[in-house]
Amino acid sequence: xxxxxxxxxxxxxxxxxKLACLAATVLLWLWLIAADNRV
Amino acid sequence: MSMALTVxxxxxxxxxxxxxxxxxxxxxxxxxxxxxxVLVAIYVASAWLRLGLLRAVLSGLAPYxxxxxxxxxxxxxxxxLSRLGRVRWARGVSLSGRLERREIVEEIVGAVQQMSxxxxxxxxxxxxxxxxxxxxxxxxVLDAVVSRDVLLAIFHPGAQxxxxxxxxxxxxxxxxxxxxxxxxNPAGAHAMELRKLGTRHRAAIGVTEGxxxxxxxxxxxxxxxxxxxxxxxxRDISIDRLRDRLSHHSAxxxxxxxxxxxxxxx
Numbered sequence: 001x002x003x004x005x006x007x008x009x010x011x012x013x014x015x016x017x018k019l020a021c022l023a024a025t026v027l028l029w030l031w032l033i034a035a036d037n038r039v
Numbered sequence: 040m041s042m043a044l045t046v047x048x049x050x051x052x053x054x055x056x057x058x059x060x061x062x063x064x065x066x067x068x069x070x071x072x073x074x075x076x077v078l079v080a081i082y083v084a085s086a087w088l089r090l091g092l093l094r095a096v097l098s099g100l101a102p103y104x105x106x107x108x109x110x111x112x113x114x115x116x117x118x119x120l121s122r123l124g125r126v127r128w129a130r131g132v133s134l135s136g137r138l139e140r141r142e143i144v145e146e147i148v149g150a151v152q153q154m155s156x157x158x159x160x161x162x163x164x165x166x167x168x169x170x171x172x173x174x175x176x177x178x179x180v181l182d183a184v185v186s187r188d189v190l191l192a193i194f195h196p197g198a199q200x201x202x203x204x205x206x207x208x209x210x211x212x213x214x215x216x217x218x219x220x221x222x223x224n225p226a227g228a229h230a231m232e233l234r235k236l237g238t239r240h241r242a243a244i245g246v247t248e249g250x251x252x253x254x255x256x257x258x259x260x261x262x263x264x265x266x267x268x269x270x271x272x273x274r275d276i277s278i279d280r281l282r283d284r285l286s287h288h289s290a291x292x293x294x295x296x297x298x299x300x301x302x303x304x305x
Contacts, residue, residue, distance in 0.1 A: 014061075014168075021057040025049050 062119045063112075064170045071111050075104075143185050143210050144285045150190035151257055151264055152278050160259030161194040162204040162239050164219070165288055169250040171213075175206050178217030185210055194257075204242060204254075220245040222270070236272075243267035253288045255281065 002008070063069045078097065085093040109116070147163065154161045164171065179200055183189055185207060193200050193215045203216035222244035243254035248270040256265045263275040266284055276284075 014057075017060055017064075018053070018057055021060060022049075022053045025053045025056060028052070029045075029049055 058122060059115075059119050062115050062122060067173065068112055068115050075108075139210060140289045141286070144282060144289055146185050146187045147190065147207075147255070147285055148278060148282050149187040150194075151255060151281060153187070153191060154194055154257045155262045155264050155278075158259060158262040159191075159194050159196060159257065160201075160239055161190075161255075161257040162219075162243055163190070163255045164204050164206045164217075164243075164246055165253045165255075165285070166206060166208045166213070167251045167253070167288065169252065171206050171208075171246070171250065171252060174204070174217045174219055174246065175208075175214040178203055178206070178214040180214045181212050183212045185212055204246070219243075220249075222248065240265060240267075240272060244270055244272050247271075253284065255285075 003011070063072055078100075082094065082097040084090075085097065151161065151163070153159075164174075189212060190205065192198065193205055193212075195201060200215040204219050205215045206213045206217050219242040221238065222241040240256050240258070243256040243265065244267045246252055247254050247267045251269070254267040256267065257263070258265070261275075264278075264281055265272055265274045266276055266281065267273075268284075
């Protein structure tokens with residue numbers, strides 16, 4: 001069963017940029033957690 | 040529960056960040072952002088390698104970074120906020136959306152047909168996935184709804200904005216009288232022909248060389264309609280062929296990847 005076309009587009013369009021933003025956000029989140037733990 | 044909230048948290052921040060990147064793409068500010076990313080990377084590396092002096096210098100700069108971001112990205116932040124405020128998803132992928140697209144194509148085709156018959160020179164660039172903001176900013180920003188009459192008025196000989204290109208973004212005329220990069224290196228079998236074509240056609244090829252935009256040029260001398268795509272010029276095409284290419288292109292803009300095109304972002 002494949003995903004509906006609009007949903008597919010939502011995921012695959014500009015996938016590189018989306019993954020880059022996700023990676024940056026996760027790194028920021030990890031950094032915040034590390035900073036919290038240090039305090 | 041807290042895990043789910045964390046995921047929601049990360050997804051929301053990712054969407055906000057991605058939207059900001061979309062605003063920056065195609066603008067000079069993107070290289071400024073890249074420069075800032077390099078500084079952050081150097082800071083992280085200095086912390087990792089325990090380079091005290093470098094880290095101290097970069098930490099000293101950090102408090103001013105927020106002011107620098109506001110100043111450097113002033114216009115981008117404005118676009119970003121207005122983008123967030125616009126309800127884009129209300130248009131959705133619906134039948135009405137498709138009819139709207141067909142109407143836009145018909146408006147462009149109608150204008151080009153009339154300009155071709157009356158030998159009025161024109162250059163219309165349809166943006167797709169690659170941002171053309173740098174070129175838009177070189178012209179006069181309009182942000183008007185695409186219509187046959189407006190296009191005819193813009194290219195009317197002697198009108199203030201007739202010299203230069205019109206850039207379309209979806210259903211909007213983003214700007215008129217825009218400067219485009221010229222195709223500078225006509226070589227090969229068609230070199231002589233391209234040189235003879237003149238600035239308008241060379242600009243049509245030039246703008247499509249580095250982008251996925253489609254350019255429509257109408258010759259002032261012959262009234263011939265040409266289309267440029269990926270640096271290739273298709274000359275003297277029929278109205279039906281133009282309609283076909285425009286429909287295909289606009290479908291790629293809003294409906295998702297057709298064959299080689301891409302869709303509008305979220």
